[in-house]
Amino acid sequence: MSDASSLSSAPAPVAPAASAAPALAKNELLKQRDPSLGGAIAATLADPNADRFSEDDEQFIKFHGFYQQDDRDKRKTGKQYIFMIRNRLPGGVVTPEQYLAFDDLATRYANNTLRITSRQAFQWHGVVKSGLGPIMRGIHDVLSTTLAACGDVARNVMAPSTPATSVLVEQVLEDSRLVSTALLPRATAYHQIWIDGQELNLHGARGEEPREPQPAEDPLYGRTYLPRKFKTAFAIPPLNDTDVFTNCLGFVAIADPANPDRLLGYNLLAGGGLGMSHGNKETYPRLADVLGFFPRERIVEVAKAVLTAYRDHGDRTNRKHARLKYVLEEKGAAWFRGEVEARTGFPLAAPAPMPFTRQGDLFGWHRQTDGRFFLGLYVEAGRIKDTAQRQLKTALRRIVEQHRVEVRLTPSQNLLLANVPEAARADITAILAEHGVPVENQARAVRSSSMACPSMPTCGLGLAESERFLPTLLDAFETELAALGLADEELIVRMTGCPNGCARPYMAEIGFVGRAPNKYNIYLGGSETCLRLNREFRASVKSEDIMKELRPVLTRWRDERLPGEHFGDFAQRTILPELDAAKAAATAVAN
Ligand code: SRM
Ligand code: SF4
Numbered sequence: 001m002s003d004a005s006s007l008s009s010a011p012a013p014v015a016p017a018a019s020a021a022p023a024l025a026k027n028e029l030l031k032q033r034d035p036s037l038g039g040a041i042a043a044t045l046a047d048p049n050a051d052r053f054s055e056d057d058e059q060f061i062k063f064h065g066f067y068q069q070d071d072r073d074k075r076k077t078g079k080q081y082i083f084m085i086r087n088r089l090p091g092g093v094v095t096p097e098q099y100l101a102f103d104d105l106a107t108r109y110a111n112n113t114l115r116i117t118s119r120q121a122f123q124w125h126g127v128v129k130s131g132l133g134p135i136m137r138g139i140h141d142v143l144s145t146t147l148a149a150c151g152d153v154a155r156n157v158m159a160p161s162t163p164a165t166s167v168l169v170e171q172v173l174e175d176s177r178l179v180s181t182a183l184l185p186r187a188t189a190y191h192q193i194w195i196d197g198q199e200l201n202l203h204g205a206r207g208e209e210p211r212e213p214q215p216a217e218d219p220l221y222g223r224t225y226l227p228r229k230f231k232t233a234f235a236i237p238p239l240n241d242t243d244v245f246t247n248c249l250g251f252v253a254i255a256d257p258a259n260p261d262r263l264l265g266y267n268l269l270a271g272g273g274l275g276m277s278h279g280n281k282e283t284y285p286r287l288a289d290v291l292g293f294f295p296r297e298r299i300v301e302v303a304k305a306v307l308t309a310y311r312d313h314g315d316r317t318n319r320k321h322a323r324l325k326y327v328l329e330e331k332g333a334a335w336f337r338g339e340v341e342a343r344t345g346f347p348l349a350a351p352a353p354m355p356f357t358r359q360g361d362l363f364g365w366h367r368q369t370d371g372r373f374f375l376g377l378y379v380e381a382g383r384i385k386d387t388a389q390r391q392l393k394t395a396l397r398r399i400v401e402q403h404r405v406e407v408r409l410t411p412s413q414n415l416l417l418a419n420v421p422e423a424a425r426a427d428i429t430a431i432l433a434e435h436g437v438p439v440e441n442q443a444r445a446v447r448s449s450s451m452a453c454p455s456m457p458t459c460g461l462g463l464a465e466s467e468r469f470l471p472t473l474l475d476a477f478e479t480e481l482a483a484l485g486l487a488d489e490e491l492i493v494r495m496t497g498c499p500n501g502c503a504r505p506y507m508a509e510i511g512f513v514g515r516a517p518n519k520y521n522i523y524l525g526g527s528e529t530c531l532r533l534n535r536e537f538r539a540s541v542k543s544e545d546i547m548k549e550l551r552p553v554l555t556r557w558r559d560e561r562l563p564g565e566h567f568g569d570f571a572q573r574t575i576l577p578e579l580d581a582a583k584a585a586a587t588a589v590a591n
Contacts, residue, residue: 023317036188038060039061039189040054040057041189051129063151064146064194065088065145065148067086071126071458072458083132086156087121087139088149090179092161092408093161096404101138105124105139110135111126112393114385118412137194147187151229155230157232157233162374162376163418163419164374165239166369175263182303228314230307231248233246234250236252240359246272247288248273250288252354264352265352266294267290267293269289270306271288271289271336273325274500275323283320292351304343305344315327359529361412365425373425374408374417375439377417382413398435402427403424414448446481446493447478449490452503463515464498464514464516465497484558486554489567490566492568506526508568509524512546524575527568528568528569532572535576553571554567556574557570
């Protein structure tokens with residue numbers, strides 16, 4: 001199917017696998033059986049004796065935006081089921097009313113923390129079954145949703161939302177909302193179960209036309225949805241804060257050369273993705289290909305064309321091979337471009353230049369392009385919480401209550417308080433100080449540009465600690481860098497508890513990927529613009545030996561680097577080629 005009409009027509013139901021054809025993955029059969037995605041969720045919710053959902057429903061609930069987990073710290077005394085809920089926030093933009101509601105839900109029904117995700121959304125952890133309904137409804141009541149925050153669908157759309165970085169930010173945010181809404185599934189069960197049959201009018205909230213009523217079968221996704229998850233991000237050069245090349249679908253904003261305030265269109269990127277499995281060479285991180293340029297007004301058609309091409313050509317037999325990146329890798333970018341063009345009915349133009357020179361967030365007070373101010377706040381591992389030293393959660397609540405400022409979540413798990421009038425700045429700074437949260441010198445460069453995924457104790461796939469271990473490792477980094485006279489050098493460090501890549505460790509200058517309890521693979525060589533994949537430097541290093549492995553390379557960076565050379569570039573120029581040469585020599589000797 002490769003004509004323009006395929007944009008809205010769903011694929012035919014997939015027939016049960018013939019004996020010669022590879023068997024469909026189990027999730028495909030589940031989706032075929034119940035395209036409403038309802039399963040027995042409602043029955044389990046209504047059953048006061050059930051503390052968990054069945055194995056099949058564990059797959060369906062993801063489409064509703066939540067996961068069944070258990071507290072891994074408590075496994076020795078028997079599994080205690082808890083749930084993680086994730087919402088969708090295109091571009092990470094949160095209104096004051098939404099923030100206050102989300103904070104309240106975290107206090108009442110979750111573990112009293114709000115977790116900013118690496119895709120600019122919120123997660124609520126530690127929710128018990130009876131808390132699911134109130135949280136889902138509470139999120140809906142403030143015109144947000146958890147629908148399709150997880151599952152085989154288009155996930156939360158990332159977009160740059162830092163007001164000072166470009167005049168194009170608000171235009172791009174508008175497009176990110178358009179794309180997010182256009183790619184939402186219409187799964188009937190979601191609203192029936194959680195919102196008493198009322199569909200959330202996401203568009204109406206912004207004064208636009210409400211969406212049409214839900215059809216029996218999803219007009220975009222069809223009966224079996226996508227082969228797996230599908231991720232979209234926008235970026236505005238020169239800032240690559242969304243790691244745009246790691247997404248299935250990327251839109252890079254191109255300004256009109258004659259009028260830099262006007263968004264002309266986008267370069268289209270496709271086929272990025274990071275997840276891999278240890279010891280399985282068929283799985284690997286991949287950066288997206290640049291397919292071409294198109295004008296802004298075609299964005300929804302292009303987004304749907306890429307999504308439906310994936311829907312029809314992704315692998316539905318092997319979930320480890322089911323991401324769009326493998327379609328691009330195996331069929332090629334030229335083939336995929338043809339597929340997209342056939343579906344939209346217009347050709348892509350040659351890509352426009354898109355010089356990226358930096359990534360990451362701005363901290364402290366900055367003036368917005370509209371004259372007001374925003375405050376960038378570093379949030380350790382994205383966890384908004386109160387501790388004895390810092391009461392970030394309480395401080396943010398007070399600020400949003402008193403000053404009704406907008407909150408914007410960044411792709412690096414930090415946040416901005418945006419649209420702040422000059423008159424409110426001093427009071428906001430004072431409230432933060434009262435709660436132990438500094439506005440200036442918030443953290444050393446290595447800490448403020450770091451990221452960690454949640455891993456233990458909530459993530460069932462974690463092999464090693466991440467969010468709970470990275471702060472300690474960063475202490476060691478800070479000591480080491482200070483001893484080497486490199487205390488204020490920028491260095492992008494990211495950690496995950498397993499190779500799935502949730503905090504995008506394969507883009508870091510130094511990446512740590514959990515291998516086993518207390519053991520990490522170390523990756524070196526990402527770029528400061530996050531445009532290059534790093535490579536494995538050491539495998540299965542014990543936590544306590546990490547600095548022993550890194551000290552020599554950090555010392556060499558100090559002594560041998562070219563003027564201004566970032567660590568990742570240095571590692572690519574020296575350490576990694578030397579490693580390759582040593583490996584080649586060892587192989588030659590062995591042969
Ligand atoms: Fe992720 C699965 C957390 C961004 C690749 N991810 C999970 C689960 C749901 C574990 C599970 O399936 O049981 C984790 C929940 C842990 C917990 O307790 O909260 C989880 N992923 C996260 C978040 C919260 C990490 C964070 O530090 O913020 C991010 C939520 C983003 C969001 O708001 O939607 C998150 N996950 C990512 C990213 C980064 C990105 O998208 O920019 C990736 C790598 C990019 C990619 O998709 O290739 C990522 N997560 C995965 C994978 C591997 C997918 C693959 O292709 O193999 C899994 C495993 C899976 O899907 O089976 C996974
Ligand atoms: Fe869990 Fe692995 Fe993702 Fe970390 S990277 S949250 S351990 S799936």
